[in-house]
Amino acid sequence: MRKVKLGSQVLQAQAMEAKGDFVNFEGQAFYRIQKVNALPPFFMTLVSPYDHWLFVASNGGLTAGRAEAENALFPYYTDDKLIDNAAFTGPRTLIRAENKDDQSLSLWEPFDPNERGWYQIERNLYKSLQADQLVFEEINQDLQLRFAYRWAFSQKHGFVRDCWLENLSDQNQKIECLDGLENLLPYGVETLMQDRRSTLVDAYKKNELEPETALGIFSLSSNIVDKAEPSESLIANVVWSPQKPDLCLLSSAQIKNFQQGGDLEAETFTKAQKAAWLALRRWDLKVGQKVQWSLVAEVGLSTAKVHNLKAELQAPGIAASLEKEIAQSRLELESLVAKADGLQCSGNALVQSRHYSNVLYNIMRGGLFESGYQIDSQDFKQYLKLSNRPLALKEQSLLDSLPAKLTYSELLSFVQNSANLDMRRLASEYLPLSFSRRHGDPSRPWNRFSIQHLDEQGQKILNYEGNWRDIFQNWEALAYSFPAFIEGMIFKFVNASTVDGYNPYRIAKNGIDWEVIEPDDSWSFIGYWGDHQLIYLLRLLEHCEKHYPQKLAGLCNENCFVYADVPYRLKSYAEILQDPQDTILFDQALHAQAESRFKEIGADGKLIWNADKPLRANLGEKIMLSLLTKLYNLVPGGGIWMNTQRPEWNDANNALVGQGLSMVSLYYLRRFMAFMLDWISNDEGEWHLNSTLMALYKDLNLIVKEHSNKERFSDSERKDFMDRMGLAGEAYRQLAYRGELGVKEPLRLKDLHEFCEQTLELVDRSIAENRKENALYHAYNLLALEEKEAQIEHLYEMLEGQVAVLSAEKLNPAEALEVLDALKASAMYRENQYSYLLYPDRQLAGFLEKNRIRPEQIEGKQLSHALLEKDVQGDYHFKGQFRNAKDLKAALEKLALEDQAEAVDAEAKFWFELYEQSFVHREFTGRSGTFYGYEGLGSIYWHMVSKLLLAVQENLRAAKHNGASADVLGRLIDHYYEIRAGIGANKSPQLYGAFPFDAYSHTPSTAGAQQPGMTGQVKEDVLNRWSELGLEVRAGQLHLDPFFLAEDEFLQEGRSFKYVDAAGQWQSLDVEAGELAFSYCSVPFIYRKAQKAELRIEFFGAAPEEYSEQQINEKWSRSLFDRHHEIQVIRVDLPLH
Template sequence: VLDGIQNIIPYGVSSDLQNRQSNLVDAYKKNELQAKDGIGIFALSAIIVDKAEPSEALKATVAWSTGVKNAKYLVSSLQLDAFRRGEEIKQEVDIKAEKGAYFLCADMVLKANSDKTWMIIADVNQSMVNISEISELINKKTDLIPKILEDIALGSKRLLELNGASDALQLTADKLRNTRHFSNTLFNIMRGGIFDDGYKIEKWDFVKYLEKANKKVFKKKQGLLKGLPEVFTHGHLKSLAKKDEDKNFKRLAIEYMPLKFSRRHGDPSRPWNQFSINTTNELDGSKILDYEGNWRDIFQNWEALAHSYPEFIESMIHKFLNATTFDGYNPYRVTKDGFDWEIIEPDDPWSYIGYWGDHQIIYLLKFLEFIEHHYPNDLATYFKQDIFVYANVPYKIKSYADILTNPKDTIEFDQESDEKIAQKRNELGADGALLRDENYFIYKVNLVEKLLATVLAKVSNFIPEGGIWMNTQRPEWNDANNALVGNGVSMVTLYYLRRFLNFLEGVIKNVPDDDNVVSKELAGFFNKVLSTLNENEQILSGKVSDKERKTVLDGLGNAGSAYRTGIYEHGFSSDKDTISKTDLLRFLEISKKYLDHSIDANKRDDNLFHAYNIMTVENDSEVSISYLPEMLEGQVAVLSSGYISGEASLELLDALKSSALFRPDQYSYILYPDKELPRFDLKNNIPSKKVEASALLQQLLKDGNKQIVEKDVQGNYHFNGTFNNAKSLEEALSQLPEEQYGNLVKKDRD
């Protein structure tokens, strides 16, 4: 019998190094057998670096076995074919420059109805201290299998405790439902994390967190920190924060959450994802409390976690809002120590920048609804407190005019700003990435402003009867909709925005204060948006024309553009203005009217609702809307919008069962219909009449120039096969020799 594992990766090989230079990695591999106890040690002969310095590899991946006596061991796969041919194999003790493997080979004689059990155990990041401990265990010659099973059971018990802390353990008559709930909860805490010990906080971690967040605040609060007990409650920390006059300390204390077991999104098919759960410091064995994740992964999973730990909902909301930008968007990743954004990497085809358009509304709304349900009127207490901040992401959204010209290229990466933020982070800590006013102080605002900044970002991109314009270089949560970026318009976000506005209206009505103090710049933005909505209210009496649609879009888009540009160029002045309760309620009321009108316009003949639409700029004064096939997320969103009646909801649910979205075999739904895609030979065919009508194409064909079009042997015309979209064509046209084809290109473009 030969049994084992192959392709063992040694310590010191990053995923990037393995993916890019696996042959080089193989050359550095050294696979050794500690023959006396059958331990396989898989290490690098040296850490792979391109520096003129020594770089020793002092840790290894280790494999060993128990349960088989007198076995031969292999530490590579070199002799597998010999074993398959029935040839004798020789034990391997030292193999260089080959992929690691650990096989045991032994003759076994089994009587009828008998069995033989053995185990192979492997572990990573092992030092000689660890290896000597394993060797000692093996050489005691006791039966190790019960000990291993005991250790596995202990790991399972700890996992049960982690998952149970998020209410994963339930017992119903439906075993499948119990299992599904357990697995769903486990996946949730693996993304969003789980609290270390209920509402208990350990001083060492809070102190470490504060120092990383803001060194000045950390230094200033030494007396308070020294007075903290080694373990205290979340309630005690909140009490300290609310009494403290230092707004930065107050904010950081409220945001603090002792989470663990969180890891980044781990889908390995995407090269930017990393799977890592860090629970223990490898240097000293101490506990690690940490979390990080893509925006949606973190906040979507905290939504569920809040039901198990409702007192942390305030921290979740503050973390969310303090990581959003003044222009109403969010960076793509959130961590315990701040937030990160994507940068442009010229050599990485996967690198890109932009904002996902749906991340700000529904995830935040779920938190706001939760806190208002559990702690009524708590939100209103933050309407007057300037303790919220803006994330300073080095992206600049282009002007409305530029976005109209090319809605797929709308964000500029500010390299200089990125470098300044990095420098400030190094000096101060995570707070170095927060937006500052024109006097270079961290700019602070209240909850009303943060919520308005989020809402106005959506309303200023509202296209009547179309939805919310997706013009920030990213789709919504479903990356299958990447092609919609730029010309896509989201009814999905509009449905959720309607629910958001309805919620906000209820909160504001119950606030006794008449005036809301916000930044002067945001107040100006608000007033322009409200004026546009008021001035065009008459279009809601019937179907909106393309001209009326463009008029509203111009008013809203220019308002957002002026606001953004002012802050990009000058920063916040720190001057404040007021928005009356009457104006705020009027804004919410009329915004809902526009949204409700659009929802009605997007009901399909089959009682389903449109999810995403396409906008087309027809000319300087008209924008048209066209529709896409049905999508499941549109139905989910409109059902939760709070607008359609119970009767209409029932009609929609019945229609879903009759739609192409329903899977009778699974009694479930798919995101969008299974489309019949065109065959390859039906794509990229240019009608002869189009070619004949183009003097440029005729000349190119005559000259034998294949940069733009080619003619096949059957006389059919096709674009150059390297093109993948209209941008490729534009670039190819610009590369044609100017003297030879310049006038013809200009004529065809005109």
């Protein structure tokens, strides 16, 4: 490598590799990435137990604020801009060290993103294991100085930045340090205003320094409005320091002067420019001396609060108060995670930290039951008013009789005193969750978050919100720690489903929401996702049946369920055939009616109403509607027809809408049918379905019976099957949309069992047809429709298909191993990350390679001059405005009107075929095949990898139950740990590109991990963790069989394990060497390696009980699930392998 000079300065090249380790920093546990600048900048989330949000890049670029993006301290931009803006947004530090020889100054700017090798430096990044603090450290080997700063949270004061400067040399050093924050926002700048009109915002900026305390006050001269009326800005953002500096700057204007050795002049007022708060401090640092200072920033202070803060700063003790507030913030965050069983004591520190992180992000998306099963009756009453004001008024006397505090089960018993079914429904689906927010951040700009923490009286707000297809998966993991709330989760799920068998877009405590067409937003669209409808509901039902057998059966004929009044109307079957990509009408009148009812009644206004009450259903009807809706869209041999204008799990496969067939949904339908067969196998009872749904069931039953023994469908037979099923579905929808559901009719479960068996035979044959020669399975297929034929074309292989078929409960262990072996040998395996792509990577044609037509291809064509351009080499190219065949069609139609009708008639077919030959849009699956990040080409999508791990784990446990050989079990265990090794916790920072214990959404081929934290992956990882620890619930009993738990999980040295018990109190236990500990339902479990299996349950105030079997009987399992706080600890001796 050749030397590089800048002027006379030789730049110092540094070969680096990032490494990670666990360390203590200022007495607290952190994970450190050494030489973090060896990695491309990556993005992170710091988490507060309150309403702070802070998104930060590893190069220091950040945005932060309270509650939502509109309350920002720094501009809220997308993550790429935050990384690019690190040089002038957020922390800025400039250090001048005096050289004793000639009194010259050495200038050092720690964390300068444009650093080119002026000094020999080392940059390290530390993240607390609780995810609440981040430390940036830079060591200057030439100047022998170390500088570090830490971000932390204070509920009372906001965002705290502590700084340290240490003299590492063997002589005293004279130091001047200019340190603070740049590009601070005044309060009241909306994100859209800052993004589009930031130059206008600057004109309103007014930056002031209160001289007695150096309190920086950042406000607008007035609110930015275009109306000709006054609009005072009476709220400000502030920055201050407990250690008063020598002088302060309110802008960055004098930085250049400081860099060049000049003196600074204090600034007490600046205007019409970007704000800063920069403090000058001077020290004579002794050998080994370390100095510390802090600065604090907060958003949204009124005039009175600023006066109060000034008075507080003039009193002593503020620095000590900050440290206590930071410690309290950490403790409260850790408590939230502990209540969801996120704390463990394992010999593998990365696995332990990863579980904490997974649980943290799971409850951030789905929420947490902070008080366990305890209900605050005041919140329930308020929830009832928000849901149904007339009902709350009508039931006032019952509500008044509620005690101030009661349990969830007590609440359900209490409302049985009301004859009103809506009271039963609303009480059941009442979920006292907090800490929840949509997974929006600068790397996910399409989602907007709102963190609701405290109300105006300072009381904790219980609230949750999320995309419907996201929040239920987080609830599934949460339900393992709070099993009794599974009933409420199921109520919330099915009561948000429509009369045509689908679900809305968003869900929250105060109801549901759906998408509307927004003409100015090109991303605006409407439709229903498919696969989530089945698998999410199924997993909730499975969980309920395992923990509380017979609970579901009791709900199947209880008419306390309802339908969401989403104003979408699926078109007729004939219209869907004509254009399968345009199948849903948005009923504006229905939308307006629902919104009007919402304003009048509350959240129940968005339900379908039948006269003076919501239209009723029972759980059996809800389950059957979900199943039958998928079934009447079955295309034999191909999958479930995706004809509701939305893709499935993978949004990026959006072009499959209409022409796509989902084997993924069919695999999940297969698992649903298997569950049904097992669930109702010995039930001689009956369900009561409305006559319209019963008619649909009978129609489909007849069609299925006729085809249950059919080995393979011809194209014409397939189309006939489709037509009959599709028309049956249409007949149901027409009546259902009019509210004509009819009276209840009995359906014998014996008959339903037979129907499920025959449907399963039909489904299994389609699955068999989709097995490829290489043992992999198709995920999606293409449907080509003719008047009397339906043809199926296969697409390339996808990871999603292998995950779904492994989850379908169709494959035996040997077949599962064939899939896993084939997957490892496939082009989906990305060797450098030892993990799996969503689909094989491929090289897209270069710009000059595509859209190239030889002259002989168009010889004699009259319309070539109108549709093509000729280049200097004599080749032809479609004109640039032809983005797709629709544009080409529009151009041909226009030519037909311009005296070219005869030529258009003669050549139109040719031009369409040539266009398709050039671009192969028939195989276009969506943006998944045209971009390189997210779910795109060459990208690993970690959620699907963890889904794969979960599927392997389920097959592994099934194999164990079914008596598989040791060899088969061993191979499945090998696959499990190989796949897990590819997931972050087992990787170095250099390979992962971020902190390895944090979940990230995806890893493109060109960068490290992207989109931090709030990904669906965390749910799968939590479930897998419980299985590794051997926890399995069957028939209401907890079984403990950690037969594939890694040996390194057991401690080498004893230590204390702290957890939060079922009463919400911190507790601790001593865990010895050779043991490991974790909490489950807030009860501690301690595993110990021993000669023989033994289980010991220790109680509060009662003698312990010992068992030779590794399972907990139904009585104590129920006590555990219901958090009765009777069990003190469960100790399990595991026989040595």
